[in-house]
Amino acid sequence: MIQLTNRLQQFLAKKNHHHFIDGSYTNAESEQQITVINPATEAAIGKVALGTKESVNQAVAAAKKAFNYNSDWRKMSPDDRGKILYRLAEKITEHAESLAQLVTLENGKLIKDARSSDAGGAAKTFRYYAGWATKIEGETLDISQPQKGGRQNFAFTRREPVGVVAAIVPWNFPISIAAWKIAPALAAGCTVVLKPSEETPLSALLLAELAMEAGMPPGVFNVITGDGRTTGASLTTHPDVKKITFTGSTYTGKIIGKAAMDNITDISLELGGKSPAIVFNDADDLAFAAQGVAAGIFRNQGQVCVAGSRVYIQKKVFDKVLTDISHAAQKMKISHGFDETAQLGPLVSKGHLQKVRGYIHTGMEEGATLVSGGVVNPKDKGFYLAPTIFSAPDNDQQIITEEIFGPVLVAVPFEDMEDALRLANDSHLGLAATVWTKDISKAMSMINRLEAGVIYVNSPVRSDPGLPLGGYKQSGIGRELGKVGVYSYTTLKSVNIVY
Numbered sequence: 001m002i003q004l005t006n007r008l009q010q011f012l013a014k015k016n017h018h019h020f021i022d023g024s025y026t027n028a029e030s031e032q033q034i035t036v037i038n039p040a041t042e043a044a045i046g047k048v049a050l051g052t053k054e055s056v057n058q059a060v061a062a063a064k065k066a067f068n069y070n071s072d073w074r075k076m077s078p079d080d081r082g083k084i085l086y087r088l089a090e091k092i093t094e095h096a097e098s099l100a101q102l103v104t105l106e107n108g109k110l111i112k113d114a115r116s117s118d119a120g121g122a123a124k125t126f127r128y129y130a131g132w133a134t135k136i137e138g139e140t141l142d143i144s145q146p147q148k149g150g151r152q153n154f155a156f157t158r159r160e161p162v163g164v165v166a167a168i169v170p171w172n173f174p175i176s177i178a179a180w181k182i183a184p185a186l187a188a189g190c191t192v193v194l195k196p197s198e199e200t201p202l203s204a205l206l207l208a209e210l211a212m213e214a215g216m217p218p219g220v221f222n223v224i225t226g227d228g229r230t231t232g233a234s235l236t237t238h239p240d241v242k243k244i245t246f247t248g249s250t251y252t253g254k255i256i257g258k259a260a261m262d263n264i265t266d267i268s269l270e271l272g273g274k275s276p277a278i279v280f281n282d283a284d285d286l287a288f289a290a291q292g293v294a295a296g297i298f299r300n301q302g303q304v305c306v307a308g309s310r311v312y313i314q315k316k317v318f319d320k321v322l323t324d325i326s327h328a329a330q331k332m333k334i335s336h337g338f339d340e341t342a343q344l345g346p347l348v349s350k351g352h353l354q355k356v357r358g359y360i361h362t363g364m365e366e367g368a369t370l371v372s373g374g375v376v377n378p379k380d381k382g383f384y385l386a387p388t389i390f391s392a393p394d395n396d397q398q399i400i401t402e403e404i405f406g407p408v409l410v411a412v413p414f415e416d417m418e419d420a421l422r423l424a425n426d427s428h429l430g431l432a433a434t435v436w437t438k439d440i441s442k443a444m445s446m447i448n449r450l451e452a453g454v455i456y457v458n459s460p461v462r463s464d465p466g467l468p469l470g471g472y473k474q475s476g477i478g479r480e481l482g483k484v485g486v487y488s489y490t491t492l493k494s495v496n497i498v499y
Protein backbone atom coordinates (compact mmCIF):
# COMPACT_ATOMS: atom_id res chain seq x y z
CA MET A 1 0.00 0.00 0.00
CA ILE A 2 1.29 3.43 -0.94
CA GLN A 3 2.05 5.93 1.82
CA LEU A 4 -0.01 9.09 1.33
CA THR A 5 2.13 12.22 1.01
CA ASN A 6 2.26 14.66 3.92
CA ARG A 7 0.58 17.32 1.82
CA LEU A 8 -2.29 15.00 0.99
CA GLN A 9 -2.65 13.86 4.58
CA GLN A 10 -2.93 17.51 5.67
CA PHE A 11 -5.45 18.18 2.91
CA LEU A 12 -7.62 15.19 3.79
CA ALA A 13 -7.43 15.94 7.54
CA LYS A 14 -9.73 18.92 6.88
CA LYS A 15 -12.57 16.48 6.14
CA ASN A 16 -15.01 19.30 5.26
CA HIS A 17 -13.91 21.18 2.18
CA HIS A 18 -15.27 24.53 1.05
CA HIS A 19 -15.32 26.42 -2.23
CA PHE A 20 -12.15 28.18 -3.37
CA ILE A 21 -13.16 31.72 -4.29
CA ASP A 22 -11.12 34.91 -4.70
CA GLY A 23 -7.88 33.31 -3.59
CA SER A 24 -8.99 31.42 -0.49
CA TYR A 25 -11.41 28.89 0.91
CA THR A 26 -14.83 30.31 1.72
CA ASN A 27 -16.96 29.72 4.72
CA ALA A 28 -19.72 27.51 3.37
CA GLU A 29 -20.81 26.11 6.75
CA SER A 30 -24.49 26.62 6.07
CA GLU A 31 -24.55 24.65 2.81
CA GLN A 32 -25.52 21.04 2.39
CA GLN A 33 -22.63 18.68 1.80
CA ILE A 34 -21.75 15.93 -0.65
CA THR A 35 -19.77 12.95 0.63
CA VAL A 36 -16.89 11.87 -1.57
CA ILE A 37 -16.49 8.10 -1.72
CA ASN A 38 -13.40 6.02 -2.48
CA PRO A 39 -14.68 3.60 -5.17
CA ALA A 40 -12.16 0.91 -4.16
CA THR A 41 -13.20 0.71 -0.50
CA GLU A 42 -16.61 2.45 -0.50
CA ALA A 43 -15.33 4.53 2.45
CA ALA A 44 -15.90 8.29 2.73
CA ILE A 45 -12.78 10.38 2.15
CA GLY A 46 -14.24 13.83 2.79
CA LYS A 47 -17.17 16.14 2.25
CA VAL A 48 -17.54 19.11 -0.05
CA ALA A 49 -20.09 21.90 -0.05
CA LEU A 50 -23.05 21.67 -2.41
CA GLY A 51 -22.80 25.13 -3.94
CA THR A 52 -25.98 27.18 -3.83
CA LYS A 53 -26.93 29.94 -6.23
CA GLU A 54 -25.49 32.46 -3.74
CA SER A 55 -22.11 30.71 -3.69
CA VAL A 56 -22.09 30.57 -7.48
CA ASN A 57 -22.87 34.31 -7.58
CA GLN A 58 -19.95 34.93 -5.23
CA ALA A 59 -17.58 32.89 -7.42
CA VAL A 60 -18.70 34.61 -10.62
CA ALA A 61 -18.45 38.04 -8.96
CA ALA A 62 -14.85 37.26 -7.93
CA ALA A 63 -14.00 36.15 -11.47
CA LYS A 64 -15.70 39.24 -12.91
CA LYS A 65 -13.80 41.55 -10.58
CA ALA A 66 -10.52 39.85 -11.53
CA PHE A 67 -11.42 40.43 -15.21
CA ASN A 68 -12.12 44.12 -14.65
CA TYR A 69 -10.23 46.29 -17.13
CA ASN A 70 -8.06 47.77 -14.38
CA SER A 71 -7.36 44.54 -12.55
CA ASP A 72 -3.85 43.18 -12.03
CA TRP A 73 -4.73 40.29 -14.33
CA ARG A 74 -5.92 42.46 -17.19
CA LYS A 75 -2.96 44.81 -16.86
CA MET A 76 -0.49 41.93 -16.73
CA SER A 77 1.71 41.45 -19.79
CA PRO A 78 1.21 38.23 -21.78
CA ASP A 79 4.75 37.27 -20.81
CA ASP A 80 3.95 37.54 -17.09
CA ARG A 81 0.68 35.65 -17.59
CA GLY A 82 2.63 32.90 -19.30
CA LYS A 83 5.12 32.81 -16.44
CA ILE A 84 2.33 32.18 -13.93
CA LEU A 85 0.99 29.31 -16.05
CA TYR A 86 4.49 27.89 -16.31
CA ARG A 87 4.97 28.18 -12.55
CA LEU A 88 1.68 26.36 -12.05
CA ALA A 89 2.93 23.56 -14.32
CA GLU A 90 6.01 23.35 -12.10
CA LYS A 91 3.90 23.34 -8.92
CA ILE A 92 1.81 20.51 -10.35
CA THR A 93 4.99 18.59 -11.12
CA GLU A 94 6.36 19.26 -7.62
CA HIS A 95 3.11 17.99 -6.05
CA ALA A 96 2.33 15.40 -8.72
CA GLU A 97 2.30 12.51 -6.28
CA SER A 98 -0.20 14.25 -3.96
CA LEU A 99 -2.46 15.09 -6.89
CA ALA A 100 -2.20 11.59 -8.36
CA GLN A 101 -2.94 9.91 -5.04
CA LEU A 102 -5.94 12.17 -4.51
CA VAL A 103 -7.28 11.38 -7.98
CA THR A 104 -6.88 7.64 -7.28
CA LEU A 105 -8.68 8.04 -3.96
CA GLU A 106 -11.68 9.89 -5.37
CA ASN A 107 -11.91 8.27 -8.80
CA GLY A 108 -10.54 4.78 -8.18
CA LYS A 109 -8.22 4.79 -11.20
CA LEU A 110 -4.79 3.18 -11.22
CA ILE A 111 -2.10 5.30 -9.62
CA LYS A 112 0.13 4.95 -12.69
CA ASP A 113 -2.63 6.45 -14.83
CA ALA A 114 -3.31 9.17 -12.26
CA ARG A 115 0.39 10.01 -12.34
CA SER A 116 0.74 10.06 -16.11
CA SER A 117 -2.67 11.17 -17.40
CA ASP A 118 -3.89 13.37 -14.58
CA ALA A 119 -0.95 14.97 -12.78
CA GLY A 120 1.45 14.57 -15.72
CA GLY A 121 -1.21 15.52 -18.27
CA ALA A 122 -2.26 18.65 -16.36
CA ALA A 123 1.37 19.82 -15.99
CA LYS A 124 1.97 19.27 -19.71
CA THR A 125 -1.14 21.23 -20.63
CA PHE A 126 -0.24 24.22 -18.44
CA ARG A 127 3.31 24.16 -19.85
CA TYR A 128 1.99 24.06 -23.41
CA TYR A 129 -0.43 26.95 -22.91
CA ALA A 130 2.11 29.04 -20.94
CA GLY A 131 3.80 29.52 -24.31
CA TRP A 132 0.58 30.54 -26.04
CA ALA A 133 -0.02 33.59 -23.81
CA THR A 134 2.51 35.51 -25.93
CA LYS A 135 1.35 34.20 -29.30
CA ILE A 136 -2.22 35.38 -29.66
CA GLU A 137 -2.48 37.18 -32.97
CA GLY A 138 -4.86 39.29 -34.99
CA GLU A 139 -4.54 40.04 -38.71
CA THR A 140 -4.15 43.05 -40.93
CA LEU A 141 -6.71 43.10 -43.75
CA ASP A 142 -6.57 44.75 -47.13
CA ILE A 143 -10.19 45.94 -47.36
CA SER A 144 -11.77 47.76 -50.33
CA GLN A 145 -13.79 50.58 -48.73
CA PRO A 146 -13.52 53.79 -50.77
CA GLN A 147 -12.56 56.80 -48.59
CA LYS A 148 -12.94 60.49 -49.40
CA GLY A 149 -10.03 62.75 -50.29
CA GLY A 150 -7.52 60.03 -51.01
CA ARG A 151 -7.67 58.69 -47.47
CA GLN A 152 -6.77 55.07 -46.89
CA ASN A 153 -7.82 52.17 -44.66
CA PHE A 154 -5.80 50.39 -42.07
CA ALA A 155 -8.00 47.45 -41.05
CA PHE A 156 -7.06 44.84 -38.53
CA THR A 157 -8.50 42.36 -36.08
CA ARG A 158 -7.46 41.86 -32.50
CA ARG A 159 -8.25 38.93 -30.28
CA GLU A 160 -9.51 39.78 -26.82
CA PRO A 161 -10.24 37.46 -23.90
CA VAL A 162 -13.92 36.53 -23.87
CA GLY A 163 -14.42 37.19 -20.13
CA VAL A 164 -15.54 34.99 -17.24
CA VAL A 165 -15.42 31.33 -18.24
CA ALA A 166 -17.53 28.61 -16.58
CA ALA A 167 -15.73 25.28 -16.87
CA ILE A 168 -17.80 22.21 -16.05
CA VAL A 169 -15.89 18.96 -15.99
CA PRO A 170 -16.58 15.25 -15.46
CA TRP A 171 -14.98 12.70 -13.16
CA ASN A 172 -13.01 10.48 -15.55
CA PHE A 173 -9.86 12.66 -15.74
CA PRO A 174 -10.66 15.20 -13.04
CA ILE A 175 -7.67 17.50 -13.30
CA SER A 176 -6.36 16.89 -16.77
CA ILE A 177 -9.71 17.75 -18.40
CA ALA A 178 -9.93 20.75 -16.04
CA ALA A 179 -6.46 21.80 -17.27
CA TRP A 180 -7.61 21.51 -20.92
CA LYS A 181 -10.05 24.30 -20.11
CA ILE A 182 -8.36 26.42 -17.44
CA ALA A 183 -4.93 26.65 -19.11
CA PRO A 184 -6.06 28.02 -22.51
CA ALA A 185 -8.68 30.25 -20.89
CA LEU A 186 -6.05 31.85 -18.64
CA ALA A 187 -3.47 32.03 -21.44
CA ALA A 188 -6.03 34.04 -23.42
CA GLY A 189 -6.48 36.37 -20.41
CA CYS A 190 -9.88 35.14 -19.20
CA THR A 191 -10.82 34.33 -15.61
CA VAL A 192 -12.38 31.00 -14.63
CA VAL A 193 -14.94 29.40 -12.35
CA LEU A 194 -14.42 25.64 -12.38
CA LYS A 195 -17.11 23.22 -11.26
CA PRO A 196 -15.68 19.74 -10.86
CA SER A 197 -17.87 16.65 -10.84
CA GLU A 198 -19.60 15.83 -7.58
CA GLU A 199 -17.84 12.44 -7.71
CA THR A 200 -14.30 13.89 -7.88
CA PRO A 201 -14.25 17.44 -6.49
CA LEU A 202 -11.23 17.24 -4.19
CA SER A 203 -8.37 17.29 -6.69
CA ALA A 204 -9.75 20.52 -8.20
CA LEU A 205 -9.47 22.19 -4.79
CA LEU A 206 -5.87 21.05 -4.41
CA LEU A 207 -5.19 22.40 -7.91
CA ALA A 208 -6.61 25.79 -6.83
CA GLU A 209 -4.24 25.83 -3.83
CA LEU A 210 -1.31 25.19 -6.17
CA ALA A 211 -2.48 27.98 -8.50
CA MET A 212 -2.33 30.44 -5.61
CA GLU A 213 1.14 29.18 -4.68
CA ALA A 214 2.18 29.77 -8.29
CA GLY A 215 1.23 33.45 -7.93
CA MET A 216 -2.19 33.49 -9.59
CA PRO A 217 -3.95 36.73 -8.58
CA PRO A 218 -7.06 36.13 -6.41
CA GLY A 219 -10.29 35.63 -8.34
CA VAL A 220 -8.59 34.56 -11.57
CA PHE A 221 -9.21 30.86 -10.92
CA ASN A 222 -12.07 29.83 -8.63
CA VAL A 223 -13.52 26.42 -7.78
CA ILE A 224 -17.12 25.88 -6.81
CA THR A 225 -18.10 22.39 -5.71
CA GLY A 226 -21.56 20.90 -6.00
CA ASP A 227 -23.95 18.97 -8.18
CA GLY A 228 -25.25 19.59 -11.67
CA ARG A 229 -28.87 20.45 -10.97
CA THR A 230 -28.23 23.26 -8.48
CA THR A 231 -24.60 24.34 -8.70
CA GLY A 232 -23.90 23.57 -12.35
CA ALA A 233 -27.22 25.02 -13.51
CA SER A 234 -26.70 28.25 -11.49
CA LEU A 235 -23.31 28.66 -13.12
CA THR A 236 -24.36 27.98 -16.71
CA THR A 237 -27.33 30.35 -16.50
CA HIS A 238 -25.38 33.19 -14.88
CA PRO A 239 -25.53 36.30 -17.09
CA ASP A 240 -21.96 37.35 -16.23
CA VAL A 241 -20.53 34.10 -17.59
CA LYS A 242 -19.31 34.82 -21.12
CA LYS A 243 -18.24 31.34 -22.17
CA ILE A 244 -19.26 27.87 -21.01
CA THR A 245 -16.90 25.01 -21.65
CA PHE A 246 -18.31 21.61 -20.81
CA THR A 247 -17.18 17.99 -20.97
CA GLY A 248 -19.70 15.34 -20.06
CA SER A 249 -22.71 13.47 -21.37
CA THR A 250 -24.62 14.40 -24.50
CA TYR A 251 -27.78 14.53 -22.36
CA THR A 252 -26.35 17.20 -20.02
CA GLY A 253 -24.65 18.95 -22.93
CA LYS A 254 -28.05 19.58 -24.52
CA ILE A 255 -29.43 21.07 -21.28
CA ILE A 256 -26.40 23.35 -20.95
CA GLY A 257 -26.57 24.29 -24.63
CA LYS A 258 -30.17 25.44 -24.25
CA ALA A 259 -29.28 27.43 -21.11
CA ALA A 260 -26.39 29.06 -22.96
CA MET A 261 -28.69 30.27 -25.73
CA ASP A 262 -30.92 32.07 -23.23
CA ASN A 263 -28.03 34.43 -22.48
CA ILE A 264 -26.36 34.00 -25.91
CA THR A 265 -23.31 32.70 -24.09
CA ASP A 266 -20.43 31.30 -26.13
CA ILE A 267 -20.18 27.56 -25.64
CA SER A 268 -18.02 24.57 -26.41
CA LEU A 269 -19.19 21.03 -25.69
CA GLU A 270 -17.08 17.88 -25.61
CA LEU A 271 -19.63 15.12 -25.27
CA GLY A 272 -19.65 11.37 -25.32
CA GLY A 273 -18.44 8.93 -27.93
CA LYS A 274 -19.02 5.44 -29.25
CA SER A 275 -15.84 5.30 -31.18
CA PRO A 276 -15.07 2.57 -33.69
CA ALA A 277 -11.78 0.67 -33.97
CA ILE A 278 -11.47 -0.83 -37.47
CA VAL A 279 -9.06 -3.73 -37.96
CA PHE A 280 -8.31 -4.75 -41.55
CA ASN A 281 -6.92 -8.13 -42.66
CA ASP A 282 -3.70 -6.38 -43.60
CA ALA A 283 -3.02 -4.73 -40.25
CA ASP A 284 0.75 -4.65 -39.88
CA ASP A 285 0.79 -6.97 -36.88
CA LEU A 286 -2.55 -8.44 -35.84
CA ALA A 287 -1.41 -9.22 -32.29
CA PHE A 288 -0.23 -5.61 -31.92
CA ALA A 289 -3.58 -4.38 -33.25
CA ALA A 290 -5.46 -6.61 -30.78
CA GLN A 291 -3.39 -5.22 -27.92
CA GLY A 292 -4.03 -1.69 -29.13
CA VAL A 293 -7.78 -2.28 -29.35
CA ALA A 294 -7.79 -3.76 -25.82
CA ALA A 295 -5.80 -0.79 -24.49
CA GLY A 296 -8.14 1.58 -26.33
CA ILE A 297 -11.21 0.30 -24.50
CA PHE A 298 -9.97 -0.93 -21.12
CA ARG A 299 -7.74 2.00 -20.13
CA ASN A 300 -9.22 3.88 -17.19
CA GLN A 301 -11.87 1.13 -16.90
CA GLY A 302 -13.32 2.22 -20.24
CA GLN A 303 -14.29 5.57 -18.75
CA VAL A 304 -12.68 7.54 -21.55
CA CYS A 305 -14.56 9.75 -23.99
CA VAL A 306 -12.44 8.55 -26.94
CA ALA A 307 -12.53 4.87 -25.89
CA GLY A 308 -12.79 2.51 -28.86
CA SER A 309 -15.90 0.71 -27.63
CA ARG A 310 -16.95 -0.85 -30.97
CA VAL A 311 -14.43 -2.97 -32.82
CA TYR A 312 -15.05 -3.87 -36.46
CA ILE A 313 -12.80 -6.69 -37.60
CA GLN A 314 -12.50 -7.86 -41.21
CA LYS A 315 -14.05 -11.32 -41.60
CA LYS A 316 -10.93 -13.29 -42.50
CA VAL A 317 -9.16 -12.32 -39.25
CA PHE A 318 -12.22 -11.84 -37.03
CA ASP A 319 -11.75 -14.96 -34.89
CA LYS A 320 -8.04 -14.50 -34.44
CA VAL A 321 -8.20 -10.83 -33.47
CA LEU A 322 -11.18 -11.33 -31.17
CA THR A 323 -9.42 -14.24 -29.43
CA ASP A 324 -6.32 -12.10 -28.92
CA ILE A 325 -8.36 -9.22 -27.51
CA SER A 326 -10.22 -11.50 -25.12
CA HIS A 327 -6.99 -13.16 -23.98
CA ALA A 328 -5.58 -9.72 -23.24
CA ALA A 329 -8.77 -8.87 -21.31
CA GLN A 330 -8.80 -12.08 -19.30
CA LYS A 331 -5.18 -11.61 -18.25
CA MET A 332 -5.79 -8.15 -16.77
CA LYS A 333 -5.19 -7.95 -13.05
CA ILE A 334 -8.17 -6.35 -11.34
CA SER A 335 -7.28 -4.57 -8.13
CA HIS A 336 -7.48 -1.26 -6.28
CA GLY A 337 -5.71 1.73 -7.79
CA PHE A 338 -2.87 1.79 -5.27
CA ASP A 339 -1.79 -1.72 -6.28
CA GLU A 340 1.08 -0.85 -8.63
CA THR A 341 0.62 -4.14 -10.49
CA ALA A 342 -3.11 -3.67 -11.16
CA GLN A 343 -4.32 -3.24 -14.76
CA LEU A 344 -7.99 -2.49 -14.10
CA GLY A 345 -9.39 -0.61 -11.10
CA PRO A 346 -12.94 0.00 -9.87
CA LEU A 347 -15.48 2.12 -11.73
CA VAL A 348 -16.11 5.57 -10.34
CA SER A 349 -19.31 4.97 -8.35
CA LYS A 350 -21.98 2.51 -7.39
CA GLY A 351 -24.50 4.26 -9.62
CA HIS A 352 -22.17 4.10 -12.59
CA LEU A 353 -21.40 0.41 -11.96
CA GLN A 354 -25.14 -0.28 -11.99
CA LYS A 355 -25.56 1.63 -15.22
CA VAL A 356 -22.78 -0.32 -16.94
CA ARG A 357 -24.10 -3.61 -15.62
CA GLY A 358 -27.52 -2.67 -16.97
CA TYR A 359 -26.02 -2.42 -20.44
CA ILE A 360 -24.38 -5.85 -20.08
CA HIS A 361 -27.77 -7.33 -19.13
CA THR A 362 -29.35 -5.62 -22.13
CA GLY A 363 -26.65 -7.00 -24.43
CA MET A 364 -27.35 -10.52 -23.24
CA GLU A 365 -31.11 -10.05 -23.50
CA GLU A 366 -30.80 -8.70 -27.03
CA GLY A 367 -28.86 -11.81 -28.07
CA ALA A 368 -25.28 -10.58 -28.35
CA THR A 369 -22.73 -13.31 -27.62
CA LEU A 370 -20.82 -12.81 -24.38
CA VAL A 371 -17.18 -13.63 -25.17
CA SER A 372 -15.68 -12.77 -21.79
CA GLY A 373 -16.47 -10.89 -18.57
CA GLY A 374 -20.03 -10.26 -17.43
CA VAL A 375 -21.98 -8.58 -14.65
CA VAL A 376 -20.39 -10.28 -11.65
CA ASN A 377 -18.34 -8.06 -9.35
CA PRO A 378 -15.01 -9.88 -8.99
CA LYS A 379 -14.40 -8.32 -5.54
CA ASP A 380 -16.27 -8.24 -2.23
CA LYS A 381 -15.98 -4.50 -1.84
CA GLY A 382 -15.64 -1.69 -4.32
CA PHE A 383 -17.24 -0.99 -7.69
CA TYR A 384 -15.44 -3.52 -9.86
CA LEU A 385 -16.31 -5.16 -13.14
CA ALA A 386 -14.31 -7.59 -15.27
CA PRO A 387 -13.41 -6.43 -18.79
CA THR A 388 -16.36 -7.55 -20.87
CA ILE A 389 -16.49 -8.42 -24.55
CA PHE A 390 -19.49 -9.15 -26.74
CA SER A 391 -19.70 -10.14 -30.35
CA ALA A 392 -22.67 -9.25 -32.54
CA PRO A 393 -23.51 -9.67 -36.24
CA ASP A 394 -24.40 -6.02 -36.95
CA ASN A 395 -25.06 -2.60 -35.43
CA ASP A 396 -28.64 -3.13 -34.33
CA GLN A 397 -28.20 -3.55 -30.57
CA GLN A 398 -28.31 -0.97 -27.83
CA ILE A 399 -24.84 -1.93 -26.57
CA ILE A 400 -23.41 -0.86 -29.91
CA THR A 401 -25.36 2.35 -30.36
CA GLU A 402 -25.14 3.92 -26.88
CA GLU A 403 -22.14 5.08 -24.91
CA ILE A 404 -21.62 2.65 -22.01
CA PHE A 405 -18.53 4.35 -20.56
CA GLY A 406 -17.20 1.20 -18.94
CA PRO A 407 -14.92 -1.73 -19.77
CA VAL A 408 -17.31 -3.16 -22.36
CA LEU A 409 -16.36 -3.85 -25.97
CA VAL A 410 -18.59 -5.06 -28.80
CA ALA A 411 -17.01 -6.81 -31.82
CA VAL A 412 -18.68 -6.96 -35.24
CA PRO A 413 -17.26 -8.52 -38.44
CA PHE A 414 -17.12 -6.59 -41.75
CA GLU A 415 -16.61 -7.55 -45.41
CA ASP A 416 -14.68 -4.71 -47.02
CA MET A 417 -13.89 -1.01 -46.68
CA GLU A 418 -17.39 0.13 -47.74
CA ASP A 419 -18.94 -2.17 -45.17
CA ALA A 420 -16.53 -0.93 -42.47
CA LEU A 421 -17.42 2.70 -43.27
CA ARG A 422 -21.16 1.92 -43.22
CA LEU A 423 -20.88 0.35 -39.77
CA ALA A 424 -18.46 2.92 -38.32
CA ASN A 425 -20.44 5.98 -39.49
CA ASP A 426 -23.79 4.51 -38.44
CA SER A 427 -23.91 6.41 -35.13
CA HIS A 428 -25.33 9.64 -33.74
CA LEU A 429 -21.91 10.19 -32.13
CA GLY A 430 -18.61 10.98 -33.84
CA LEU A 431 -15.81 11.69 -31.41
CA ALA A 432 -12.95 9.41 -32.45
CA ALA A 433 -11.96 6.39 -34.53
CA THR A 434 -8.94 4.15 -34.98
CA VAL A 435 -7.91 2.35 -38.16
CA TRP A 436 -5.53 -0.61 -38.19
CA THR A 437 -3.92 -1.26 -41.59
CA LYS A 438 -0.50 -1.00 -43.23
CA ASP A 439 -2.02 0.13 -46.54
CA ILE A 440 -1.56 3.91 -46.57
CA SER A 441 -4.08 4.45 -49.40
CA LYS A 442 -6.73 2.56 -47.48
CA ALA A 443 -5.88 4.47 -44.32
CA MET A 444 -6.19 7.80 -46.18
CA SER A 445 -9.56 6.84 -47.67
CA MET A 446 -10.79 5.94 -44.21
CA ILE A 447 -9.46 9.21 -42.74
CA ASN A 448 -11.30 11.18 -45.44
CA ARG A 449 -14.61 9.40 -44.99
CA LEU A 450 -14.89 8.61 -41.25
CA GLU A 451 -17.25 10.94 -39.40
CA ALA A 452 -15.07 11.51 -36.35
CA GLY A 453 -13.24 14.47 -34.85
CA VAL A 454 -10.06 12.52 -34.00
CA ILE A 455 -8.59 9.63 -35.99
CA TYR A 456 -5.57 7.54 -35.08
CA VAL A 457 -4.01 5.03 -37.45
CA ASN A 458 -2.29 1.99 -35.89
CA SER A 459 -2.59 3.30 -32.34
CA PRO A 460 -5.26 3.79 -29.73
CA VAL A 461 -6.34 7.43 -29.42
CA ARG A 462 -4.26 9.45 -26.98
CA SER A 463 -4.46 13.08 -26.07
CA ASP A 464 -1.82 15.73 -26.50
CA PRO A 465 -2.11 19.43 -25.63
CA GLY A 466 -1.05 20.30 -29.20
CA LEU A 467 -3.68 18.15 -30.92
CA PRO A 468 -7.24 19.55 -31.09
CA LEU A 469 -9.99 17.35 -29.64
CA GLY A 470 -13.71 17.47 -30.32
CA GLY A 471 -16.54 15.71 -32.02
CA TYR A 472 -18.64 15.37 -35.12
CA LYS A 473 -22.42 14.95 -34.78
CA GLN A 474 -23.76 14.75 -31.22
CA SER A 475 -20.26 14.35 -29.79
CA GLY A 476 -19.98 18.07 -29.41
CA ILE A 477 -19.49 21.60 -30.63
CA GLY A 478 -16.10 23.28 -30.94
CA ARG A 479 -12.61 21.96 -30.32
CA GLU A 480 -10.29 22.15 -27.37
CA LEU A 481 -6.49 21.89 -27.11
CA GLY A 482 -4.01 23.17 -29.66
CA LYS A 483 -4.10 26.69 -31.13
CA VAL A 484 -7.83 26.44 -31.79
CA GLY A 485 -8.24 25.71 -28.05
CA VAL A 486 -6.72 28.99 -26.89
CA TYR A 487 -8.46 30.98 -29.64
CA SER A 488 -11.80 29.57 -28.49
CA TYR A 489 -11.43 31.70 -25.34
CA THR A 490 -11.04 34.89 -27.37
CA THR A 491 -13.44 37.11 -29.22
CA LEU A 492 -12.55 38.99 -32.36
CA LYS A 493 -12.67 42.78 -32.64
CA SER A 494 -12.50 44.28 -36.15
CA VAL A 495 -11.01 47.77 -36.46
CA ASN A 496 -10.53 50.18 -39.37
CA ILE A 497 -8.43 53.31 -39.04
CA VAL A 498 -8.99 55.80 -41.84
CA TYR A 499 -5.95 57.97 -42.37
Ligand code: TXE
Pocket residue numbers: 168169170171172195196197198226227228229231232233236247248249250252253255256270271272273304305306355403404405
Ligand atom coordinates in the same frame (compact mmCIF):
# COMPACT_ATOMS: atom_id res chain seq x y z
O1 TXE B 1 -22.23 13.11 -16.64
P1 TXE B 1 -22.85 14.56 -16.66
P2 TXE B 1 -22.27 11.99 -15.51
C1 TXE B 1 -21.04 10.25 -20.11
C2 TXE B 1 -20.92 8.77 -19.79
C3 TXE B 1 -21.53 8.67 -18.43
C4 TXE B 1 -22.63 9.69 -18.51
C5 TXE B 1 -23.14 10.23 -17.22
O2 TXE B 1 -21.70 8.05 -20.71
O3 TXE B 1 -22.02 7.40 -18.14
O4 TXE B 1 -22.06 10.73 -19.27
O5 TXE B 1 -22.06 10.71 -16.42
C6 TXE B 1 -22.39 18.56 -14.41
N1 TXE B 1 -26.06 21.98 -15.54
N2 TXE B 1 -19.81 10.96 -19.84
O6 TXE B 1 -23.59 11.91 -14.86
O7 TXE B 1 -24.21 14.60 -16.10
C7 TXE B 1 -22.01 17.50 -13.41
O8 TXE B 1 -22.17 17.98 -12.08
C8 TXE B 1 -24.74 22.15 -15.39
C9 TXE B 1 -18.94 11.19 -20.96
O9 TXE B 1 -21.09 12.20 -14.63
O10 TXE B 1 -22.69 15.04 -18.05
C10 TXE B 1 -20.58 17.19 -13.80
O11 TXE B 1 -19.71 18.18 -13.27
N3 TXE B 1 -23.89 21.16 -15.08
C11 TXE B 1 -17.96 12.27 -20.67
C12 TXE B 1 -20.62 17.33 -15.33
O12 TXE B 1 -21.78 18.10 -15.62
C13 TXE B 1 -24.39 19.93 -14.95
C14 TXE B 1 -17.32 12.20 -19.31
C15 TXE B 1 -20.72 16.01 -16.08
O13 TXE B 1 -21.89 15.37 -15.68
C16 TXE B 1 -25.77 19.68 -15.11
C17 TXE B 1 -18.30 11.92 -18.27
C18 TXE B 1 -26.62 20.78 -15.42
N4 TXE B 1 -27.93 20.64 -15.61
C19 TXE B 1 -19.47 11.29 -18.57
N5 TXE B 1 -25.99 18.37 -14.91
C20 TXE B 1 -16.91 12.53 -21.70
N6 TXE B 1 -17.28 13.20 -22.79
O14 TXE B 1 -15.74 12.22 -21.52
C21 TXE B 1 -24.79 17.79 -14.64
N7 TXE B 1 -23.82 18.74 -14.65
